[in-house]
Amino acid sequence: MTMAAIPATNPRAKSSARDRILDLAEAAVLQKGFGATSIEELVAGAGITKSGFFYHFKDKGDLAKALLERYLERDHAILDDIFGRARELHSDPLHSLLIALKLFVEMLESLPESHPGCLAAAYCYQDQLFSREIRDLNAEGVLAWRRRMLGQLEEVAALYPPRFEIDLETAADMLATLVEGGIILSRVLKDKDVLARQVLLYRSFIQSAFMPGPT
Numbered sequence: 638m639t640m641a642a643i644p645a646t647n648p649r650a651k652s653s654a655r656d657r658i659l660d661l662a663e664a665a666v667l668q669k670g671f672g673a674t675s676i677e678e679l680v681a682g683a684g685i686t687k688s689g690f691f692y693h694f695k696d697k698g699d700l701a702k703a704l705l706e707r708y709l710e711r712d713h714a715i716l717d718d719i720f721g722r723a724r725e726l727h728s729d730p731l732h733s734l735l736i737a738l739k740l741f742v743e744m745l746e747s748l749p750e751s752h753p754g755c756l757a758a759a760y761c762y763q764d765q766l767f768s769r770e771i772r773d774l775n776a777e778g779v780l781a782w783r784r785r786m787l788g789q790l791e792e793v794a795a796l797y798p799p800r801f802e803i804d805l806e807t808a809a810d811m812l813a814t815l816v817e818g819g820i821i822l823s824r825v826l827k828d829k830d831v832l833a834r835q836v837l838l839y840r841s842f843i844q845s846a847f848m849p850g851p852t
Contacts, residue, residue: 655693657683662704667754671701671763701760702771708756709778716785719744730792731847737789738840745833751823752832758817782813797847808846815839 661682665674676697680690694700723737745752760767760775767775786809794805819832 654683654685654689658685658690658693658700659704659707662700663708663756664753666704666756666759670759672766676700698768698771701767702774705756705760705771705774705778709774709781712778713781715744716782720785720789729796730789731797731843734789734793734843735840738836738843742833742836742840745836746830748829751827751829752820754824755817755820758820779813783809786810786812793843793847797849799846800848800850801846803846808842811842812836812839 658679661679662674665678676687676690679700680687683690694703719740720733720737723733723740726736727733757775757778760771764772764775783806787806790805790809815835815838816832819835822835823829823831
């Protein structure tokens with residue numbers, strides 16, 4: 638659902654025909670949708686023959702699956718890194734979560750332009766084009782965000798009972814909702830900082846909900 642690409646550690650792998658196709662396809666899908674992205678334009682952009690495309694992907698549906706799998710794998714790796722670093726910096730679950738959200742904001746602020754978009758959302762908008770397998774894969778990506786945040790919030794709530802009634806699963810979903818909405822706002826308004834501000838507001842909500850204060 639997020640995010641920025643993790644730099645490839647293997648330059649040869651990065652320049653492979655398969656990865657060039659996937660890079661071109663991701664950019665095209667985010668710009669104009671999967672339905673409007675053709676195999677012909679990907680072949681031309683990657684500098685390969687059409688048979689070369691079908692060597693890597695049996696059809697356009699196979700490309701769609703590989704593209705989403707790569708996107709979700711990269712997304713999970715980025716979040717694993719952010720939450721892992723936050724836990725190393727502070728073992729307390731509340732402070733660790735607040736640090737993770739701040740690291741997330743710093744990553745968003747480092748993007749040179751507005752966020753390019755979310756592939757999961759692009760697939761959702763055109764879900765009639767995809768197989769049940771791909772739709773289920775996309776849903777699992779969303780649920781992974783929920784499970785990650787819900788686990789964090791449950792750990793926080795066990796030590797810091799919320800100061801007001803709060804449904805933890807809904808609070809977990811709120812971050813994904815803010816990120817998706819923030820991406821749309823930042824692109825429509827041409828304001829790259831909108832998304833970071835939304836995540837900072839979520840961080841403030843977490844503080845107000847769980848941070849102990851005077852009674």
